[in-house]
Amino acid sequence: MFPSATAMVWxxxxxxxxxxxxxxxxxxxxxxxxxxxxxxxxGSDVHTVLGHRSAPTPLILGHEQVGRVIALGQGxxxxxxxxxxxxxxxxxxxxxVPCGRCVRxxxxxxxKCINLQRYGHERMRRGWELSGGFATHTHVLAGTPMxxxxxxxxxxxxxxxSCATATVAAAIEAAAEITALDGAVVVxxxxxxxxxxxxxxxxxxxxxxxxxxPVDERRETAFAFGAEAVTDPxxxxxxxxxxxxxxxxxxxxxxxxxxxxxxxxxxxxxxTLLSTVDVGGVVVLVRSLTPHTDLPLDPDxxxxxxxxxRGVHDYAPRHLEQAAKFLVTASSRYPFAEQxxxxxxxxxxxxxxxxxxxxxxxxxxVSPRM
Numbered sequence: 001m002f003p004s005a006t007a008m009v010w011x012x013x014x015x016x017x018x019x020x021x022x023x024x025x026x027x028x029x030x031x032x033x034x035x036x037x038x039x040x041x042x043g044s045d046v047h048t049v050l051g052h053r054s055a056p057t058p059l060i061l062g063h064e065q066v067g068r069v070i071a072l073g074q075g076x077x078x079x080x081x082x083x084x085x086x087x088x089x090x091x092x093x094x095x096x097v098p099c100g101r102c103v104r105x106x107x108x109x110x111x112k113c114i115n116l117q118r119y120g121h122e123r124m125r126r127g128w129e130l131s132g133g134f135a136t137h138t139h140v141l142a143g144t145p146m147x148x149x150x151x152x153x154x155x156x157x158x159x160x161x162s163c164a165t166a167t168v169a170a171a172i173e174a175a176a177e178i179t180a181l182d183g184a185v186v187v188x189x190x191x192x193x194x195x196x197x198x199x200x201x202x203x204x205x206x207x208x209x210x211x212x213x214p215v216d217e218r219r220e221t222a223f224a225f226g227a228e229a230v231t232d233p234x235x236x237x238x239x240x241x242x243x244x245x246x247x248x249x250x251x252x253x254x255x256x257x258x259x260x261x262x263x264x265x266x267x268x269x270x271x272t273l274l275s276t277v278d279v280g281g282v283v284v285l286v287r288s289l290t291p292h293t294d295l296p297l298d299p300d301x302x303x304x305x306x307x308x309x310r311g312v313h314d315y316a317p318r319h320l321e322q323a324a325k326f327l328v329t330a331s332s333r334y335p336f337a338e339q340x341x342x343x344x345x346x347x348x349x350x351x352x353x354x355x356x357x358x359x360x361x362x363x364x365x366v367s368p369r370m
Contacts, residue, residue: 007135013051027073030142038155039065039133040365041356056123062133063095063120066158094145111314136368145317156340165323168197170315178282182206185252190264191218199225208250282308345370
């Protein structure tokens, strides 16, 4: 390629990213080379650089991005709906590359494939140097679920599709398989990108949504995404302004909800949801960030209240399709574009990660075009 592709490579905790030139890419049949337009910083990127989760190095982080196809391997490639990808097309692609052959893939659990490869999570290696979103280009491997997206939707809206939005689509489906969302009271704990997206998706499904988050700004933002009531989890549930009041304001029966969606990973939030859902209710846990945490789960209550607890980690190709479609149709109704507050040049990825780590405000993104 001329000029050479550039990747921002992370070599380990405490080290700044290094710009590495990748002068050429060999595309295998079915591969796609994408010029990255914008990549948002996900919480897992931050957890990696802070040493909160292990990762192989050297590593190109980033797995939430949107870009344009500039080269195709022999035979071309297709999107998840069978559309043949063309040069210049704008796409989003899955965080995961399943093998399609193992026992988990055959069960429809490709996101937990035994031979799984993940963008932004794999050690940089010969033949797949451009394996993450924090680069000018990404080498999208054959078998990666891809979805074409329109040119007129802002990149700030579309980039999170391949992680946050698709994961929430999977969580909404997990809840809807147990109970209808139309008319249900749904409590969402955590109002970051995941929680706000869940609020909007549940609202679109006809639910009455209550959002719980300790940050004033996030609670206020939740109203713009469809929340009917909000609460601060630091307030006792039965105190004025607590969760019980919020549920009643949203039309709940008594102090119970039908669905609980935890997008925070906080043990206290999970405990609250387990005690709040009504008989026949469901609690969906998304990407819990507190491994090895003991949570009380009373089997007697689980049985007597007919409760369902489901876990969601990543998603299936259909959820990426749903995510992209949702963002395209809902971007005019909800302020998704405003949830990416700062866009920095690709070379300033360390500053972007530091801003994201501060936990203040919406998401941060990097762009090779600046």
